[in-house]
Amino acid sequence: MSREYDSNQPSLINSVVCFMDILGYKSLGKNALKENNGDTAEDFLRNLHNSLRKAKRSITPDPSLPAKVKVFTDNIVIGWPILEDGETELGTTFVNIANYQLQLALDGFFIRGGISNGKHFMDEETVFGPELFETYTLESEVAVFPRVVLSNKSKELIKRFNTEYYGGVGSPFYEEILEDMDGEWFLNYLIATKDEDRGVFNLRLIEIHKQKVAAALSDYSSNYKLLKKYAWIANYHNFFCDKFLIDAEEYKIDTPIQMSDPRQIST
Template identity: 60%
Template sequence: MTLEYDSTNPTLINSVVCFIDILGFQSLGLEAIKKGKGNEFLRDLHVSLTEAKKSLTPYTHLSAKVKVFTDNVVIGWPIFQDGEGELGNTFFNLSEYQFSLALNGYFIRGGISVGEHFMDEETVFGPALFKSYELESKVAIYPRITLSAESKENVERYLSFYSNKKDSPFYTEVLEDMDGEWFLNYLHILIDRFEEEIDENDYTPLYPYLKEHKHKIEESLNKYAGNYKLLKKYAWIANYHNYFCDEFIPRSDNFKISSPIKMSYPRRIL
């Protein structure tokens, strides 16, 4: 059984809600237009977003709704029962989306909340949407998807379902940042993808993706070397990339990034 948003009787439903956008999208577009490369940028963006969107709606039978307006995405997923499945699947799908765009040089930030929400083709409304937007615009700051207090409370409750909390998928899907904010550990999607092909002695299937991820970050670090405000945002993602290599991928020093701004590593939520 699932709950669905009903356009014939718009009603707020307890939902998992996410709002995300592409970091620096306007400046990227204006720069491309200024250089006479507007069409080239448009085509690249269109291909990247079209491919990435597949990960947001992998199953047509689900009640989740997605609205996309170029660089802005809103996801609403009505919660049935305790919501563990809806929140867990949202984390997984968003990690796929975030990683797919990162490999194309587009880094995103956003917020995930849990609460009352409604959406259909014409309308998106509810306190959970407002909270998700606030997280994206005021809290995320860096290219990360952060969790609301309600989302964190739900994750902590789901962790309690396990006799060993480290057996829960949330233990690897979510990290706590240096400022105390929880965010999606999207690079872990690599380990999920290649779970059957890797072991503690062989992570080689992941290496091409780590190499490309590193390359895209280094391009941005070089591009914004003279703009400290933007440089700091890409230094954050370089720091996260390096943390992931150290924490999850043995013998991955060759894939780490030399960042001009040093930051403290994030940490596990337990």
């Protein structure tokens, strides 16, 4: 069986699949367009375009790899055919998406999405398969907050892989995936602030992330529905500071809504 998407003979291939979009894109765009000053819409367009272009480098695979990425403004679909057990493809997808999320967040754009694994096909013209619909449902109905959540099938894969890492503590997924207060597993994208060569976190990026989230909390202080979503990011940010950083009180965010902390999946 082929392990690449073949446009000449389209077929469904076992793959890691991700669907994402930008939180509040419609609202952000409408607000920019209705400002009296036309420069506001132009500035928004330039900021969005530049941010998406920079972030796309994180998820655009090497041309020699079979992975495919399709981006249409705020909608992103990734398909990566699985060659063996899926650990490499799943892990690489997590790393790439964490970097993508972080890059957009540092520009004030926050992502919601879903990741699954199963049958999928995509090329330049077509994206199709049960996991496309699964990840779309995860994004639109399950994620709720600005987080990229995992399907049950992806959870089961990680549980299986973790048994090979002494209960999970030595697993690469130990830092990459968190379990939220509602039991959903989501991508710990702030882990992308870590300099792997030096083994330390980039505190400048943590500070920028803090500023962007604080600004969103201020902007949506009178809109409880959106305020709660950005408060989720603030709570996640503060958990990350407590769990992964040392003496990081100055980097934490004052949030109007307190939520229960997530936890690492092997504990």
